[in-house]
Amino acid sequence: MDAPTVTDSRIGIIHVHSNYSSDGKDSLETLRAFALARDISWIGLTDHAEDFTADRFAEYVERCETLSDLKVRLIPGLEFRFAGFTGLHLLALGLTHWMEPGTPDDFIRDARHASRFTIAAHPVLCDYQLPVSVAESIDAIEVWNAVYNTRFLPDPKAIRLLHACRARRSAVVGTAGLDQHDSRNDREIRVLVALGEMDPLGALKAGRFVSVGRTMRLEPDVPLAGFQLVALTLARMALQFAERLQHYGVTAFRKGLAR
Ligand SMILES: [Zn+2]
Numbered sequence: 001m002d003a004p005t006v007t008d009s010r011i012g013i014i015h016v017h018s019n020y021s022s023d024g025k026d027s028l029e030t031l032r033a034f035a036l037a038r039d040i041s042w043i044g045l046t047d048h049a050e051d052f053t054a055d056r057f058a059e060y061v062e063r064c065e066t067l068s069d070l071k072v073r074l075i076p077g078l079e080f081r082f083a084g085f086t087g088l089h090l091l092a093l094g095l096t097h098w099m100e101p102g103t104p105d106d107f108i109r110d111a112r113h114a115s116r117f118t119i120a121a122h123p124v125l126c127d128y129q130l131p132v133s134v135a136e137s138i139d140a141i142e143v144w145n146a147v148y149n150t151r152f153l154p155d156p157k158a159i160r161l162l163h164a165c166r167a168r169r170s171a172v173v174g175t176a177g178l179d180q181h182d183s184r185n186d187r188e189i190r191v192l193v194a195l196g197e198m199d200p201l202g203a204l205k206a207g208r209f210v211s212v213g214r215t216m217r218l219e220p221d222v223p224l225a226g227f228q229l230v231a232l233t234l235a236r237m238a239l240q241f242a243e244r245l246q247h248y249g250v251t252a253f254r255k256g257l258a259r
């Protein structure tokens with residue numbers, strides 16, 4: 001596959017919350033304007049399922065449809081949590097039918113019919129432990145989450161989890177998500193599909209995409225070798241250390257001023 005580049009691709013963003021989520025700031029109209037201003041042509045929405053009812057979801061799907069045209073597509077989707085599975089958040093993108101899964105197994109079963117593309121989000125939160133049904137059937141693992149894993153570098157442990165899943169099932173891919181709740185803070189992670197791809201979620205499922213962040217491009221199989229993952233781990237530690245230093249520096253400076 002020739003990897004799409006920014007100039008010859010349809011730019012998308014995934015793992016995006018609107019104000020249909022209780023902690024989301026942006027209306028669907030604002031997200032559309034955000035996309036238009038940045039040449040983004042599709043948005044994979046993932047609002048919190050617990051903030052919906054069947055009726056509200058039907059309205060949401062309809063509004064996404066109304067606000068979509070050839071320039072920008074708002075693709076409805078939800079993020080699900082499960083009692084007894086702390087930190088396990090599963091995303092169903094391209095969700096057209098309401099579903100209310102009580103367990104991860106229910107999610108996998110229901111999403112097969114109701115959703116186009118599923119992602120295990122920010123695996124750091126569930127300590128990289130996926131239930132067997134999820135590991136066996138999920139379409140993607142979010143190896144780079146702009147919120148939990150710093151905006152600069154992907155998560156090497158999530159990449160190792162992806163590699164372990166891929167050893168059993170090569171169709172599972174690695175994705176990068178914004179986890180955006182407020183479009184005033186654009187963490188600049190994008191998903192590129194080829195210009196001719198009018199069905200971006202189909203392209204994601206087929207592994208015809210590339211994730212692009214500020215520092216790295218990731219192919220769907222994230223083919224980083226062991227030593228590269230070690231380098232990534234060290235780079236992230238250095239970055240966290242630098243951020244902490246900066247934090248202490250600013251605090252000390254403020255204290256100095258206050259004196
Ligand atoms: Zn989440």
Ligand SMILES: [Zn+2]
Pocket residue numbers: 015017046079179
């Ligand atoms: Zn989220």
